[in-house]
Amino acid sequence: MYIRIAEKVMENPETVTLYFSYEFPSVPGQFVMVDVPGKEEIPVSLSSESSITVKAVGDTTQKMLNLGKGTIVGIRGPYGNGFKAVEGNKLVVGGGIGIAPLRYLVRWLERDIDVVYGVKTVKEFIFFEELRAKNVVFITENGSFGEKGTVIDILESMDLGKYDQIYVCGPEMMIASILNLFEREKILPLTQISVERYMKCGIGICGSCCIDPFGLRVCVEGPVFNGEILKNSEIGKYHRNGSGRKYVWKN
Amino acid sequence: MLEVRIGDMVLENPTVLASGIMGTTVSSLNRIARVAGGVVTKSVTSEPREGFKNPTVVNVNCGILNAVGLSNPSAKLFAQELERYNGEAPLIVSLAGSEEEIPELVSFFPMAQGFELNLSCPHVGSMGAELGSDPELVENICRRVKKRTSKPIFVKLSPNVTDIVEIGRGAERGGADGVVAINTLRAMVIDVEAGKPILSNRIGGLSGKAIKPVAVRCVYELFETLKIPVIGCGGIITWRDAVEFLMAGASAVQIGSGVFYGTSIFKSVIEGIKDFLVRKNLSLEDVIGMAHRN
Ligand SMILES: Cc1cc2nc3c(=O)[nH]c(=O)nc-3n(C[C@H](O)[C@H](O)[C@H](O)COP(=O)(O)OP(=O)(O)OC[C@H]3O[C@@H](n4cnc5c(N)ncnc54)[C@H](O)[C@@H]3O)c2cc1C
Ligand SMILES: Cc1cc2nc3c(=O)[nH]c(=O)nc-3n(C[C@H](O)[C@H](O)[C@H](O)COP(=O)(O)O)c2cc1C
Numbered sequence: 001m002y003i004r005i006a007e008k009v010m011e012n013p014e015t016v017t018l019y020f021s022y023e024f025p026s027v028p029g030q031f032v033m034v035d036v037p038g039k040e041e042i043p044v045s046l047s048s049e050s051s052i053t054v055k056a057v058g059d060t061t062q063k064m065l066n067l068g069k070g071t072i073v074g075i076r077g078p079y080g081n082g083f084k085a086v087e088g089n090k091l092v093v094g095g096g097i098g099i100a101p102l103r104y105l106v107r108w109l110e111r112d113i114d115v116v117y118g119v120k121t122v123k124e125f126i127f128f129e130e131l132r133a134k135n136v137v138f139i140t141e142n143g144s145f146g147e148k149g150t151v152i153d154i155l156e157s158m159d160l161g162k163y164d165q166i167y168v169c170g171p172e173m174m175i176a177s178i179l180n181l182f183e184r185e186k187i188l189p190l191t192q193i194s195v196e197r198y199m200k201c202g203i204g205i206c207g208s209c210c211i212d213p214f215g216l217r218v219c220v221e222g223p224v225f226n227g228e229i230l231k232n233s234e235i236g237k238y239h240r241n242g243s244g245r246k247y248v249w250k251n
Numbered sequence: 252m253l254e255v256r257i258g259d260m261v262l263e264n265p266t267v268l269a270s271g272i273m274g275t276t277v278s279s280l281n282r283i284a285r286v287a288g289g290v291v292t293k294s295v296t297s298e299p300r301e302g303f304k305n306p307t308v309v310n311v312n313c314g315i316l317n318a319v320g321l322s323n324p325s326a327k328l329f330a331q332e333l334e335r336y337n338g339e340a341p342l343i344v345s346l347a348g349s350e351e352e353i354p355e356l357v358s359f360f361p362m363a364q365g366f367e368l369n370l371s372c373p374h375v376g377s378m379g380a381e382l383g384s385d386p387e388l389v390e391n392i393c394r395r396v397k398k399r400t401s402k403p404i405f406v407k408l409s410p411n412v413t414d415i416v417e418i419g420r421g422a423e424r425g426g427a428d429g430v431v432a433i434n435t436l437r438a439m440v441i442d443v444e445a446g447k448p449i450l451s452n453r454i455g456g457l458s459g460k461a462i463k464p465v466a467v468r469c470v471y472e473l474f475e476t477l478k479i480p481v482i483g484c485g486g487i488i489t490w491r492d493a494v495e496f497l498m499a500g501a502s503a504v505q506i507g508s509g510v511f512y513g514t515s516i517f518k519s520v521i522e523g524i525k526d527f528l529v530r531k532n533l534s535l536e537d538v539i540g541m542a543h544r545n
């Protein structure tokens with residue numbers, strides 16, 4: 001499908017939200033494959049029914065920052081399972097650009113939500129005004145705004161037992177620590193966590209996004225998984241590149 | 252009831268996972284091996300290959316185009332990966348490379364129960380398509396691989412040749428235990444907004460629904476001439492498709508793009524074939540090659 005960029009919002013100097021004049025039939029947590037003219041096709045989560053939000057980390061994402069309103073991009077999807085809504089008290093935990101799909105989630109869940117949102121410095125916060133209207137704990141690692149520390153520090157100080165469901169998206173090392181914490185708190189079954197893996201097809205055939213040990217495809221059975229499944233998986237340990245070669249996470 | 256024998260390889264049922272589909276990690280192969288009669292790995296080469304840049308796969312109305320570009324972490328690293336294979340179905344390792352390289356890869360894979368020689372990749376020049384369109388070369392490669400292993404070897408054939416049977420004959424002369432037909436058909440899709448081909452490699456290979464009648468014809472022709480078994484592949488989505496291949500002469504079938512509809516496709520094809528045999532009061536042997544006898 002070819003879609004024109006209807007609106008472009010610079011969220012901060014390295015993050016852009018591209019709005020389309022089209023609402024993807026979707027649920028939060030699903031992603032699309034975006035073919036950026038002259039660059040690669042990459043997976044990006046929906047940040048609302050009609051937008052994607054991208055942080056520049058390399059060639060293709062950098063180019064997306066410079067795409068003008070009116071540019072036509074090729075989009076496949078939405079793909080993946082997405083988050084499931086549940087009754088009761090919900091906690092949404094985001095780190096860095098991981099807030100992108102969670103912004104759609106927060107809009108969609110509507111009520112009974114607390115949010116924990118951590119970044120390195122205050123300049124990185126996006127969707128700030130929109131989120132501020134909710135019950136949000138903002139966290140910066142350097143203390144430039146809100147609580148000082150990491151998402152984990154704050155979660156450790158909270159009563160997680162009062163939540164019926166916890167939704168998470170963020171950098172893999174944050175997810176790894178969160179899995180350990182949730183295991184200690186015995187709440188892994190009550191969690192939905194979105195993860196990333198190298199993708200080519202996005203439709204479950206090429207096998208590049210499979211995670212060990214069950215061979216689950218992040219593009220089909222994910223990107224949102226129950227914490228119990230992830231706890232005993234490669235998540236936080238290693239990942240693969242486009243050739244299938246393993247790389248152990250440093251940290 | 253559904254057991255098939257190909258050379259000295261026994262498949263519990265005639266469905267096999269096609270090469271390049273969920274075949275990059277051992278855990279995804281393990282997952283499919285629990286249901287399929289056999290699994291084929293992603294093709295491996297002696298050196299690591301990143302493959303082409305995305306877009307490498309694009310869906311079209313009638314199937315899927317891909318130009319993944321034989322991405323793999325190298326035979327050496329992939330062999331380490333395969334050490335954790337669960338052994339629930341015969342494991343066939345797909346090998347790609349030059350005439351000199353392919354025979355050298357065999358020794359990396361003691362866990363393999365057979366090898367498939369990918370001499371037909373349509374979008375990587377220098378390896379694959381060119382090898383696979385010269386019957387003498389195919390014969391030579393088979394001979395050289397056979398010298399290295401007593402395990403069954405299969406040659407994956409390309410439809411992008413004038414006469415597929417001639418290539419099949421080369422494989423048979425070289426001592427191949429079977430042929431697999433077919434790999435993808437050379438194809439292209441163009442992005443009309445940008446005015447350029449969508450796949451980064453421009454040309455890719457078409458698989459899925461669209462190629463089934465071509466594949467069935469290839470299997471039919473190969474079965475007429477060859478003595479070695481033919482394994483059918485191309486556009487199988489339902490049990491009916493699979494039975495069509497069996498009737499054309501396939502001893503087993505491979506399923507690739509059909510996995511798009513879910514990994515449960517193996518189960519539904521297997522159950523469908525079973526029901527068909529019961530309903531028609533036929534055995535699998537009755538069905539294999541039936542279209543040649545009627
Ligand atoms: C399901 C999913 C949802 C995502 N959602 C978002 C989002 O909402 N916003 C956002 O900014 N980013 C998102 N990403 C990450 C985004 O895909 C990468 O940042 C992007 O591919 C980087 O491309 P690049 O060319 O700019 O950088 P490169 O320099 O090419 O790569 C930087 C890193 O990005 C990763 N990457 C590169 N190509 C791919 C690929 N084809 N598939 C997966 N990872 C890749 C690799 O880990 C690599 O190390 C998501 C990834 C996945 C898998
Ligand atoms: C994404 C993708 C990757 C493939 N990779 C390989 C490969 O590495 N080696 C190979 O011999 N065939 C490869 N193929 C071809 C398939 O094994 C199969 O021959 C072809 O897709 C036709 O079958 P199908 O219609 O059931 O998919 C690939 C096909 C697809 C769609």
Ligand code: FES
Binds near residue numbers: 198201202206209220
């Ligand atoms: S990206 Fe191809 S299987 Fe997930």
